[in-house]
Amino acid sequence: MEYNFREIEKKWHQRWVENHTYRVTEDESKKKFYVLNMFPYPSGAGLHVGHPLGYIASDIYARYKRLQGYNVLNPMGYDAYGLPAEQYAIQTGQHPAITTVNNINRYREQLDKIGFSFDWSREVRTCDPQYYHWTQWAFIRMFESYYDRRADKARPISELVKAFETAGTEGLDVACSEELAFTAAEWNAKSEREQQETLMNYRIAYLGETMVNWCPKLGTVLANDEVVDGVSERGGYPVVQKKMRQWCLRVSAYAQRLLDGLETVEWTDSLKETQRNWIGRSEGTEMRFHIKDSDVEFTIFTTRADTIFGVTFMVLAPESELVPQVTTDARRAEVEAYLEATKKRTERERIADRRVTGVFSGSYAVNPMTGEAIPVWISDYVLAGYGTGAIMAVPAHDSRDYAFAKHFGLEIRPLIEGCDVSEESFDAKEGIMTNSPREGMTGCGLVLNGLTVKEAIARTKAFVKEHHLGRVKVNYRLRDAIFSRQRYWGEPFPVYYKDGMPYMIPETCLPLELPEVDKFLPTETGEPPLGHATRWAWDTINKCVTENSRIDNATVFPIELNTMPGFAGSSAYYLRYMDPRNDEALVSRRADEYWQNVDLYVGGTEHATGHLIYSRFWNKFLFDLGVSVKEEPFQKLVNQGMIQGRSNFVYRIKDTNTFVSLGLKDQYDVTPLNVDVNIVSNDVLDLEAFKAWRPEFANAEFILEDGKYVCGWAVEKMSKSKHNVVNPDMIVEKYGADTLRMYEMFLGPVELSKPWDTNGIDGVHRFLKKLWSLFYSRKGEFLPTEGEPTRDELKSLHKLIKKVTTDIENFSYNTSVSAFMICVNELSQLKCNKASVLADLIVLLAPFAPHLSEELWEKLGHTTSVCDAQWPVCNEEYLKEDVVKYTVSFNGKARFTLDFPADADNATIEQTVRGHEASQKYLEGKTVKKVIIVPRKIVNLVIA
């Protein structure tokens, strides 16, 4: 009887749906295990064969854990808000909601074919009001919170207000955009508007002025990668740097905790490293400088306080507020021209074209250590957004300062013994200090000469503190997240405006649903697309008015027209899966305490500095509120590799319709053309299929080699235009889901990026057929019988149990597929038909090939799903060998092998080897210096 995978897979898919096989509830009697994949954005192109890689890997793990007796949560959902659906809407008028639902349905159809153990009753979609209710809720909580640095957690803003009322900013240590100082009396004297304005400085979700790439013609903010050569990528409209009021999240307040948390999770070192770099902690010193003959003061940040005696100029960022203050009248025109010029350059241009530019302000600053007057320059190599937007320049020991000094002919003053700064700066933090201070300089008491750089930094820090010249400061590169998008297809903000200040819509009014609009473009007045939805604004506000007495009934309040960015909905979805239909809370206490956090998270590295940072931030915030019980959301993280396309090429001879095979192409003048990989097999083109592929090839002619047309190939991104997309549906149709699952795992380590190559899938398919033939003869007889397995059969089985168990734990699925192949080959050779052996084999296979396993499990007489079977345990007894082969080598060179009883002792082994006739040839006339015996493996004789 044949292995009829189509029938089997259809049957079991239905059974699983009918029996709710994969539904999971909080079962206190069992240990939990939470497996999660990064949920997909349902794109219009559907799934290609690379998408399921991570899902299969985690599904295998989930099924394995379930077989080990765990209560496994393995949910799936959709990151449904996103730009492509909106762009499509702009072009076609098709509402994004419709496109999205269609795409989701298509995804679901494709996913269902692969046999995942997802609990679909827990599905979430970020665009579902029931879902984004809690995204909006979290935003409101962030608005209503500030970050208390002393307690190192978020607290209700009402507490901060109370503190202001009684003591002003006195004695507070809180995260803020700008250090403010006021007394209780001053606070109490502020108007409501002023108080609200002040609170913005502290809220975790706040409205802030930030620099953005603004495209006036498109009416939206653009990300850096959407701007090319100063114009928008779409349309080619000019883009300018502009300060805009945008919603921001104070992620920076969590920088240290985000860094510390990395120590507690099991992620790859490279991913942790990426996040560490992104957070960019740097310990340094802030020092105050004042401008000569003026009372203007400013602060700089440096990690090299030791180089204070080598400062030969100062630099301000062009955006710095100090620029107008330090610019002298004589220099004003030139400075303004420079500011104008830099404003026009986008961030991207600055990076691409790194020429040295700058302008002298006319003022001099005073070095606090030496009293020297040093010129203050303005240059765009200093960033306004990092540190204080001002630096002390030490050209001898910083390459950027060096380039600037060379360009403008400024002094370069080396401070480290023996360093050569004639060609380049000496940036390394090593060496012995000199010239600090230089001979004859009027000192202030600080002497660094003779110290190492490290010592000098510490000494200077202490000195600065002692003399109140500044303070020791830790800076982070991590910036607050800009949270506003001028887009339609995203979560609306639960925000309305009164007197120009934002207020939160009462939580009882949530979810604030995304309104219908008739156009998806910005309004004529330049407002985001939501500006088209005026009626909705009215209705919503009115609804709130009746439910919230604080709002004056007679007024119409403008609402927030921006929507939230993509990462809003994906930041806490793993919590929602625990309790997805709860209308009272994001997640119930009970579900949260049961499921805790994600034990195993699988997804791509491309989210290293996006989703995986935001999500950790979001979770920490919820942890502070007492909503999430774990501070880190994802305990273990596995990054699956990308599956690239393997493109095939045919070579057309120029100006003809003749195609030449790969080996002969160099003899002609040819143009390579991407050919559909689905009509190529082992790089050999199916000529008839090619002619039928496109009308223009209908009468193509070929120059063959050995009667075949051989195609060229290359690894490229999987995309329609390259004709290298392989659709999982096709593979499932041809070979079955179980083959697809096993083949994807067999392809190589899950973490590795590799090109998809359908060649080779036959090997895996053959394996499943072979397995089937252990159960059914060709004539259709059912082979398994009761009876005691032989020692060889047990050995083969238990070898497999051991291998597969450790392999799954290590995510080494490719080698466990190999182990299955070996075992089935052995059992087949042994003509094993013992039901007990086959039953264990089936359980081991169940995570990999669930449909086939279910079918055979049933055939063996079981009435329950194989999912509820028990994972077999390896009995080491069966693995023991009677005889062990030792490799005998001389001076490390292997010569022959000898068999020994497994329990032979070293003395016997040594004696036998020395006495063995094959040894004589090597030992003749030589003395054995040493004998090394590696247990059960090697005997090595070291001879003189």
Added chain:
RNA sequence: GCUCGGAUGGUGGAAUCGGUAGACACGAGGGACUUAAAAUCCCUUGGCCAGUGAUGGCUGUGCGGGUUCAAGUCCCGCUCCGAGUACCA
């Protein structure tokens, strides 16, 4: 530029703590069965050399050194490839 990975047959990839390469699979070649095809099964398959043959010898994990009885694995110095990051003071 910096950081982190990686380099093993025609191909994808195996190889615990350093233990004597190339598991498993594909492809290729040969054979069996068959009228034929498909399917299935068996043999060979890193390179070179010797032998009718069983087999034996040499060489071999990007390159050059080193440590060791023993190196794909450890150390030093290169080359190339990939990923991330980009004026962070």
